[in-house]
Amino acid sequence: MEQTRKVMRGVLKNTKNPKLAWQLVKRVLSSPSSSSAPSTSITNHTQHLVTITTRILAAANMHLELHDLHKLLLASQPHHIAHPSIVSMVRVLAQWGHVDEALTHFKSFRAQFPSSPPSLPFYNLLLRSTLQHNRPNLVTWLYTDMIAARVTPQTYTFNLLIQSLCDSRAFDHAFQLFDKMSQKGCQPNEYTLGILVRGLCRAGHVKQAMELVNNSYSKSNDNNNSCRVANRVVYNTLVSAFCREEKNDEAEILVERMSEQGVLPDVVTFNSRISALCRAGKVLEASRIFRDMQMDEELGLPRPNVVTFNLMLKGFCKHGMMEDARGLVDTMKKAGHFVSLESYNVWLLGLVRNGELLEARLVLDEMAAKGIVPNIYTYNIMVDGLCRNHMLSDARGLMDVMISNGVYPDTVTYTTLLHGYCSKGKVFEAKHVLHEMIRNGCQPNTYTCNTLLHSLWKEGRTLEAEEMLQKMNEKCYQPDTVTCNIVVHGLSRNGELDKAMEIVSEMWTNGPTSLDKGNSFATLINSISNVSNCLPDGITYTTLINGLCKVGRLEEAKKKFIEMLAKSLHPDSVTYDTFIWSFCREGKISSAFRVLKDMERNGCSKTLQTYNALILGLGNKKQIFEIYGLMDEMREKGISPDICTYNNIISCLCEVGKTNDAISLLHEMLDKGISPNISSFKILIKAFCKSSDFKIACELFEVALNICGHKEALYSLLFNELLAGGQLSEAKELFEASLDRYLTLKNFMYKDLIERLCQDERLADASSLLHKLIDKGYGFDHASFMPVIDGLSKRGNKQQADELGKRMMELALEDRPVDRTYQNRNRVIPGKLQNDGRSDWKDIVNRDGGSGIALKTLKRVQKGWGHGSISSLQSQPNDFLDYYGGSG
Incomplete structure (x- = not known):
């Protein structure tokens, strides 16, 4: 026993040297004298030693050594020592997040000690760990083993099982288990109901969740049982779900019902409503509720807390209501609510996203003056804002400030800067950021690689794009559908449509591992373990169709459209607009309108691009009356014409000699705040010069100089x-x-x-x-x-x-x-x-x-x-x- 204590001290001293610690443990467990002391002492000390060793080996991911420890316990220790020690191993692994490893050892343990099952709390621990680490598939095996071991589940166990079923969207089975709990001698409690309601609401089944609450309330009245009555948490979940689905009337009714049933709404209830309303863009409605919370004490409403203020501030900023946001910040400061890092981050994000970079910089200085230390999220907000405004050198400077303050850039920081360089076409600098990122031990993710890959294609640097894909494979950055779309778009843009179509076909047929049939990009995506992450989608097909239409290969584009439907990929307005543009450019107006009919039949609404394409086509055919009809339709649908719309119509009017009508459209543009561009004036000046009306042409020229420079x-x-x-x-x-x-x-x-x-x-x-x-x-x-x-x-x-x-x-x-x-x-x-x-x-x-x-x-x-x-x-x-x- 003394030897075990010494080894334990030695192991604790070598937690940073797991290999040496393992050698010490292996030596003491292999010693014949390790079982010479009284059994209780040996069991306790060995169990303690195994617990410490398991933590050290798990932290170092030494899984082979863990298996050796398991075998060593079975080989060297008596049954009464090995049994609790292995149970301790499993418990530690589960608690430390090594769920798969824990279940592997547990299954081995159950095979070795079938007549000595662990306790119910131990099963509950494993069930809870599998749920926390998103392993619902393991829950079924655990429950089956529990029943086979004659371990009787309790209400807490059933709650875990129901949660697992809800996470897996298996609601029918969850309801069956919920109804059978009483048959198993377990009464559902308020947490059981809450788990079901939360699961249903997350899956969008709010109506079903509401019915469940109503049924539970009826049954509780019939049985005089309050355990199944919805508590405040359940009601708050429902209120939030109704608000999220913009069912505000139902949310209001539910809040009133809470009070009737003696469940007073709390600040969480109101925060849920305010948050959901702000997300839905109903900031003014959220603001009215917020104001009532601040002022109407007679109604017994809860006072707003810091979370409420932050939610309201976020809502104002997100929807550009900056004056309201500034007033709220002043109120928060006076009330002492503007003191947390979270509040400052919300305010900084709002300022940056609304282009108020100078004021955001002053807020950073204010944070420093008040001793509020910015975190990585704070700096990332600022770096993002600077990059969005193409202030890349300032973003670089801020990264230096970060590091000097002990906050090191992460993947988001570097990716944001890389994206900034790419958006300016500075691929060389972007690649330098990537190399710096890796050199500083910050691993890029697929989004980082996709950003640079897209920029390389955009700049026509095909060979470098190919090298980039190769490196993604070598570094195990799994290409996804976005990667696939970038490659297809790049190839289409470079005129290599056949190669792009080959990639798409092979991805469907054999997955990415099959892309080696004479294609230069064939072997570049061949290490993807999850093929479904890199399957073509609607964007992929729209890109192909657009490329084919641009080069006049309409028949092949139609075939790709049919293939798209066969793959259960639904075309959107962009896909249809591609065909409409192509037909209109070729003067096939009747074909364009047939596509339009199909588009509307499939639930896709006409967009501004649709109208612009049709107006262009009708203009080429000099069909003025039909163009005006489309303009009227646009007004009815609330679709505002843009500069492209007006230029197409002005061009058509000028070609048929209706220059005065064209001038009227120019006035209409100016009245609507749409600035004519050089093309607008070129069309008009040419038209008036053609009719020898040089005076008006010169007047238009002067107007053009004032507007366009x-x-x-x-x-x-x-x-x-x-x-x-x-x-x-x-x-x-x-x-x-x-x-x-x-x-x-x-x-x-x-x-x-x-x-x-x-x-x-x-x-x-x-x-x-x-x-x-x-x-x-x-x-x-x-x-x-x-x-x-x-x-x-x-x-x-x-x-x-x-x-x-x-x-x-x-x-x-x-x-x-x-x-x-x-x-x-x-x-x-x-x-x-x-x-x-x-x-x-x-x-x-x-x-x-x-x-x-x-x-x-x-x-x-x-x-x-x-x-x-x-x-x-x-x-x-x-x-x-x-x-x-x-x-x-």
């Missing part, structure tokens, strides 16, 4: 339209304004303007434009000089023509690039013409219809420079001719 697309559009309409003066004025704003030139037909000015004998205007281009530092097509040189030469202005030719050649020899970024007046301005072709001087003259006069002028200028022939200039690698080879 001074965009190159607007200037170049109006310039080109004015030029095409013969409005040379207006076009020249607009072009000069564009140059003053240093806008891109590549979409301006400025060469045509210069040529047209020359044709109209406006050489001074054309020359001034050239000089302005040069003065502003633009790189432009030097062929623009030729019409002016030619015109000046024809007029006999030899000196001006020579000066212009000389300037042209100077620019050429300066090797001024056509497309570059350069300094002008200390501003960086983008040069805007891009042409990688090559040509020679004669090409420049001939392609623009120049005469021999201009060519002679250039020869004369060159000869004056002493550079020899024109052909000698062509061989210079830095000649400006290297940059211009096309039409400019």
Whole structure:
């Protein structure tokens, strides 16, 4: 016995060295002298030693050693010592959460000692542990063994069994057991009823739960038995369930019934109502109840506690009622309720989610001033808010603050930051976060990997995406349906639809382990143990259908739709909209409306996207009347048109010449607070220019500048339209304004303007434009000089023509690039013409219809420079001719 005490002390000293502790225990249990003391002492000391050893081995997950301990007890100890020791082993394993291991040892124990069953409390312990660790499948075996061992269950045991059946949604069996309890000599109590009611409510069977309470109340009155009457907990569960299902009238009736039956509603009752109402978006109704709790003491209502205040604060913040939230925070501070970390976290989350980052930062400072230490959840709220607002460097800085305060980033922190980088397309930085995460011992989860995987596909980095999937397998991060959808979407986006369809087919046929039939992604998901986690879903098929429709493979898309239905996957509005868009783009309006009928027949409502697709299709067919009918229908259904809707209708109206109606729609957009975009104005400006109503086109241009800003697309559009309409003066004025704003030139037909000015004998205007281009530092097509040189030469202005030719050649020899970024007046301005072709001087003259006069002028200028022939200039690698080879 003394030896056992010494070993026990040695084992306790070596709890951090489980291998050494196990060697000490093994030595003492194997010793022949271990059973020489009186049996009671040996039993107690051995049992104590086994309990300590089991805890140490279980904490170290040394399961093989536990099995050796079991065998050693049976081999070395008498029956009266081994029996309670093994029972202690099982008890410790069950209490420490090693349920499967505990049941393995218990089954072995029952086989070895069939005539010595453990006590009812021991069975209850195992039953409770299996439920706590979500092992309802083990409950049946335990109950069967209990009955076989002639251990009589009590009410507590039945409650555990009923809870197990409720957790498994086996309510019919739960009710049978509930009704038979009295036959077994056990009377159901209020906890029994509460377990059933909670299980039914969690499963959404609130009506059935209410019927159970009513029946129990009737039976208790008939039998004068109060044990089965619902208590406050049961009523609170029902109230919360009714509120969650938005059955507020039933909840109110139930609260009144509680008072009638002498069960006064408490603060939990009201908290349940407030929480459920806030979740359902009925914050004002919740606020009225909250106000009554604060003010109406005559009704005997419970006063709100900290939980009530937090629930109300969360409700205000979630639904953007920030002024109400601020007022509540002030009230809480005055009442001394705003002191807990939970309250601060609720307030921080509300501020961050509503974009109030500066105020959230001040709240963090306030926490520090009051000595309230932020936890990982607090910091994660802030990191999430910063990342959502693309303040990634600030998020990084906050992580440094976390670590300096002894709070280390977890999987959520790193994943949030990684997602922030991915949302900005910064894949390199995202991968760096992943490596840092792993290096710091924080394991990524499937969501982390999926986030990076999606970003890699989005950026077109296919090989890296493939490597990512491979690493997920190697590190045992199980791909799920989201992973499957990312892969399918990436392949579809890259035009590899056949490969995407192969993956989906193989997933259905043989699971992920079959994806090795010539597919480059075949072996990348082959370690999934639970195939059902990675089965295709409706999103998978919608992605495939969308990809097929985009490339015109409609027949294959239809087949995938049929396959989707055959797999019991229900298409949603997005799936149907994909087909409607495709048919409308192809002009098959009747087919689109047939899809629409099927969509509505299957319970899918029309969305804004549905209407936009139909309006586009009808617009292409010039069916204005039908479009207005759809607009009326949208208004009736409360679906507001967006910019896409208006642009499609404006485009259609302009094409059929109804420009005034189009302008009316523009006014309607502005009245509804929908800002027209550049496309809206481009459609209208083109339409009015086409009808030669340049005055209105210019007025629209001014409106567009006020709304959209001074965009190159607007200037170049109006310039080109004015030029095409013969409005040379207006076009020249607009072009000069564009140059003053240093806008891109590549979409301006400025060469045509210069040529047209020359044709109209406006050489001074054309020359001034050239000089302005040069003065502003633009790189432009030097062929623009030729019409002016030619015109000046024809007029006999030899000196001006020579000066212009000389300037042209100077620019050429300066090797001024056509497309570059350069300094002008200390501003960086983008040069805007891009042409990688090559040509020679004669090409420049001939392609623009120049005469021999201009060519002679250039020869004369060159000869004056002493550079020899024109052909000698062509061989210079830095000649400006290297940059211009096309039409400019």
